[in-house]
Amino acid sequence: MEVTRKNYKDCLNTVYSAIEEADFLAIDGEFSGISDGPNASALTNGLDTPEERYTKLKKHSMDFLLFQFxxxxxxxxxxxxxxxTKTFNFYIFPKxxxxxxxxxxxICQSSSIDFLASQGFxxxxVFCHGIPYLNQEEEAQLREQTEERRNQHANGVGTPSYISPSSSKGPAHIPEEHKDFINRVVEKVEALFANSEKTLDLEPCTGFQRKLIYQTLNWKFPKGLHVETIETEKKERYIQISKVDEEERKRREQQKLEKEQEELNDAVGFSRVIHAISKSGKLVVGHNMLLDVMHTIHQFYCPLPELLHFVMVFSFLFPLRLLDTKLMASTQPFKELITYTSLAELEKQLKESPFKPPQVETAEGFLxxxxxxxxxxxxxYDAYITGLCFISMANYLGSFLTPPKAYISARxxxxxxxxxxxxxxxxxxIPYLNLTGPDLQPKRDHVLYVTFPKEWKTSDLYQLFSAFGNxxxxxxxDTSAFVSLSQTDQVQIGESGLFCHTRQNLFTTCSLLVKYT
Structure with missing residues (x-):
């Protein structure tokens, strides 16, 4: 089911119902880019710690937009x-x-946009009909502003329709260059009171002029008017003035408040789906899903904190229920059976023996x-085949039971x-980032930290260390790298032959003393 801003409200209950009745959920995201700075090798160094990798992605990837979920x-x-199965494609844009x-x-990355365009995206x-969203802090701020306006209305300080936050009970100060404009508006309003017309539409004007109109009319005509700013489809704003009695004015003010509340709920938009997923407590399955999780929290919940606090945020948002099928496929007992773990290749391999393709059926009314x-x-589609991969691997685990089971529940x-x-x-x-326990701490005393001239290439390093085998x-x-030797006892030889060194953490830190030619 394709979901845009046009049909989002109509589809929301269907989404809620699908989440509530599901045994597990599969997710996937498409982004406007991956990395805004370093090349792939720098962004994914083979000897990163989980914290270093998370910090790199946080710094270089979060300014991109997750625009399809x-x-x-x-x-x-x-x-x-x-x-x-019930599949939803949400198009998302922060309007x-x-x-x-x-x-x-x-920001956008040209290679990512070009690739998605080539796939028919x-x-x-996205840009015309994407579903808006707010994170929790943004939602709280806007709800607080709305509540303040409600309180002002209830206390008689003013009405949200036409009282500016900076308005006073006295006459507004009108700059000399705007006096003729405001006087003409006042004359039109006086004429409205004198004739049989019910409403008056003023010409579009600037925001400052609208503010002066609100302040002036509030002072000169404290009763009998309802003043409201209207926005056209072309984003032009103009003021509409209506003659009303006190009862009608209050009714319109209440309608405006209700409309504001509805618009605020609409602005929360797609975040409501994320809240529903979080509250469901269901198993959430993804493939190579670190970026999906980071973007989801960053866009729809809160700006990403440091890793320690990220784990705390995650525990609150997705309590103990994420599973990454790429990691699952790279781990025993699957590691020896699966050659390629990219999503497309994994889905194909899991149709073959010793695995069995899952039996699935699409719910009526869904793609x-x-x-x-x-x-x-x-x-x-990627979420769909991610779910298929999980089912195949989970069911394979049932073959180790006595007696074997063909179906293994998500629980x-x-x-x-x-x-x-x-x-x-x-x-x-270190194959994974552990969100609910300590990360792996491998020994790295066979690793040298090497600095060298900027013009060096990988082949230079291989030649320099050719005596040490693989x-x-x-x-x-550009001027440093980690070099992993095949055996720990080679480190001492390397240090004595080529390097002076100091030891830092688990790495042997070295600086090159000889000029390589």
Missing amino acids: GLCTFKYDQTKSKYI PFNRTSPDIKF DFNK SYNTAQEQLHEAG SKLIEPFFNKLFLMRIID IQVSWID
């Missing part, structure tokens, strides 16, 4: 022995709903996907070892 719900039907709501800045649906006709990089203890561990790309000895080079920047 895929959600696929999976409910197991015992009578049919198959999963019933401000009024002048006081956040006006978000974001519809950017018009049915055919995996033979790949729709990769559509977030809903089974067999899958608990994979919970809340997010796959870390291209780190040699090595791994992990670039840090």
Whole structure:
């Protein structure tokens, strides 16, 4: 089901119901870019710690926009022995709903946009019809502002329709250059009282002129008028003035407050789906999902904190229920059976023996996907096949039971070892970021930190260390890298032959003394 701003409110209860009845949920995101600075090797150094990797992604990836969110719900039907799926493609864009709501800045990466365009991604649906959203702090601020206006109205300080926060009970100070304009407005209002017309539409004017109109009319005509700013489809603002009695004025003010509340709920927008996922406590499955989780929290919950606090935020938002299928496929007992762990390749391999493709059926009224006709990089489709991969691997674990079981529930203890561990790309000895426990602390006393001239290439390092057999080079920047030796006892030889050194943490830190030619 495709969901945009046009049909979001109508679809919301359907989304809530699908989440509530599901056994587990699969998610995926599409972004406007991945990294705003370093190249891939610098952003994903093979000897990063989990904290270093998280910090890099936080610094270089969070200014991009998650603008398509895929959600696929999976409910197991015992009578049919198959999963019933409901897939949603949400198009998301942070459109401000009024002048006081956040006006978000974001960046795009040309390679990412070009790639999505080549896959047929519809950017018009994002920018023209994307669902808005607010994080919790933004929502709280706007609700507080709305409540303040309500209190002003209730206390008789003024009415939200036409009282400016800076208005007073005395006459407004009108700059000389605006006096003729305001006098003409007052004359039109006096004429309105004298004739049979009910309303008067003023010409569009500046925000400052509107403020002067509100202040002046509040002072000169404290009763009998309802004054409201109207916005046209072309974003032009003009003031509409209506003759009303006190009862009608109060009724209109109440309608305006209710409309404001509805607009605020609309502005919260897609964040309501994230809140529903969080409250459900359901298992949430993703593939290589660290960026998906980071963007979801950053955009729809709160700005990303440091890693320690991120883990605390995560525990509150997704209590103990995330599973990364890329990590699952890279871990025993699957590691020896699965050659490639990219999502498309993983889905294909999990159809073959010793695995079995899951039995699924699309719920009535929802888009049915055919995996033979790949729709990769559509977030809903990627979420769908991520769920299929999880089911195949979970059911395979049932073959180790006595007697074997063909169906393993999303609540089974067999899958608990994979919970809340997010796959870390291209780190040699730490495969995941642990969200609910201590991270792995591998020994790295076979690793040298090497500095060298800027013109050096990887081949220079391999030649320099050629006497030490197999090595791994992990670039840090243009003039430094980590060099992993195959055996720990080689470190001492390397130090005595080429380097002076100091020891820091788990790394052997070295500076090159010889000029390589």
